[in-house]
Amino acid sequence: MPRKPIPLISTYELQPSTPAPYTPDDAYGDVKPRTFWQYLPALAVVILILLPHPSYLIMLVDYHLRTRNDPIAFTIHLIIAYTLTFLAFSSFIICISRDPGVVQQPEVSDEDTHALLTPADDDFLSPGKWCRKCWAPKPERTHHCSTCGRCVLKMDHHCPWMASKCIGYNTYPAFVHFLVSCTLLALYIAVVSIFALIYAFSNPYALANPSSTPIHEIFLAFDGLIFLLVMGSFLGYHIYLISTNQTTVENISHFFLLRYLPSPSEESTSDAQPTSRRPLAFPPMEHELSYQQRTLVRAAHGAIHIYDLGFSQNWAQVYGWSGRRGWMNKLLNGGSS
Ligand SMILES: [Zn+2]
Numbered sequence: 001m002p003r004k005p006i007p008l009i010s011t012y013e014l015q016p017s018t019p020a021p022y023t024p025d026d027a028y029g030d031v032k033p034r035t036f037w038q039y040l041p042a043l044a045v046v047i048l049i050l051l052p053h054p055s056y057l058i059m060l061v062d063y064h065l066r067t068r069n070d071p072i073a074f075t076i077h078l079i080i081a082y083t084l085t086f087l088a089f090s091s092f093i094i095c096i097s098r099d100p101g102v103v104q105q106p107e108v109s110d111e112d113t114h115a116l117l118t119p120a121d122d123d124f125l126s127p128g129k130w131c132r133k134c135w136a137p138k139p140e141r142t143h144h145c146s147t148c149g150r151c152v153l154k155m156d157h158h159c160p161w162m163a164s165k166c167i168g169y170n171t172y173p174a175f176v177h178f179l180v181s182c183t184l185l186a187l188y189i190a191v192v193s194i195f196a197l198i199y200a201f202s203n204p205y206a207l208a209n210p211s212s213t214p215i216h217e218i219f220l221a222f223d224g225l226i227f228l229l230v231m232g233s234f235l236g237y238h239i240y241l242i243s244t245n246q247t248t249v250e251n252i253s254h255f256f257l258l259r260y261l262p263s264p265s266e267e268s269t270s271d272a273q274p275t276s277r278r279p280l281a282f283p284p285m286e287h288e289l290s291y292q293q294r295t296l297v298r299a300a301h302g303a304i305h306i307y308d309l310g311f312s313q314n315w316a317q318v319y320g321w322s323g324r325r326g327w328m329n330k331l332l333n334g335g336s337s
């Protein structure tokens with residue numbers, strides 16, 4: 001005899017008043033269209049990457065060709081700086097053009113609807129397993145982005161600098177690749193310009209143009225150091241996140257762990273098997289906790305990384321590849337293998 005279907009959520013008022021916004025037709029794009037203004041920060045990123053290059057070229061010609069008469073060093077510095085610039089742009093283009101992570105929705109006929117909503121196969125009653133905005137199943141680590149108006153697989157964060165797109169499962173390696181390329185570019189420009197600056201101050205009469213102030217070297221040294229500090233900090237944070245298998249959303253959500261508390265009723269049942277434990281259907285909200293409980297949850301959040309598989313496995317999840325030349329894509333743009 002077929003089991004009586006259990007309703008997904010018994011409170012009927014949670015049903016959306018308008019038709020479900022998430023259909024297979026729009027599952028491959030953001031539900032909310034982007035405006036022109038949302039592209040401006042991406043344009044600012046392009047300008048910021050290109051901004052030091054005229055000064056960098058002038059410095060290389062002035063210092064390495066005209067003053068030091070060293071075309072080999074000139075060529076090496078040119079190739080390294082432009083390779084890093086190319087790598088930064090290749091991953092930047094991937095981040096703004098690729099879908100961050102489509103949640104494949106199962107095709108369900110009307111007859112199957114109840115079967116889908118039955119928590120026997122997967123506990124859709126659990127928090128985080130069902131998106132009440134898309135009205136669709138939500139796989140583990142998927143989050144709903146209110147700016148994009150859709151669910152994103154393994155969403156890391158919504159990035160206004162990447163043409164207001166989410167960084168998710170498909171674009172996170174490219175995003176970290178972008179941070180690495182920008183940090184290395186800033187470091188390289190800072191080091192080369194600081195060496196040229198030191199030379200200019202210690203050997204003023206050896207310069208090709210002794211009367212001029214080394215203004216380009218000063219600008220590049222400041223620009224390089226500021227970007228090294230900013231991009232390097234972000235990179236360090238994401239290295240920590242990858243090493244501990246966390247996303248930014250999970251890391252900044254201190255009460256994220258509450259979702260995974262076992263149900264007290266099942267916990268108290270003496271014959272309950274560990275496998276039968278389910279997270280609380282309705283975990284306590286932050287404001288319902290006492291001060292001590294909140295402190296405890298915060299401390300636990302810092303110490304417990306529930307997706308941590310060990311350092312190498314965590315990195316393999318983001319930067320592993322399966323194809324024969326998969327490493328090439330990872331190296332060139334942080335793209336798929
Ligand atoms: Zn959603």
Ligand SMILES: [Zn+2]
Nearest residue numbers: 145148158166
């Ligand atoms: Zn988003």
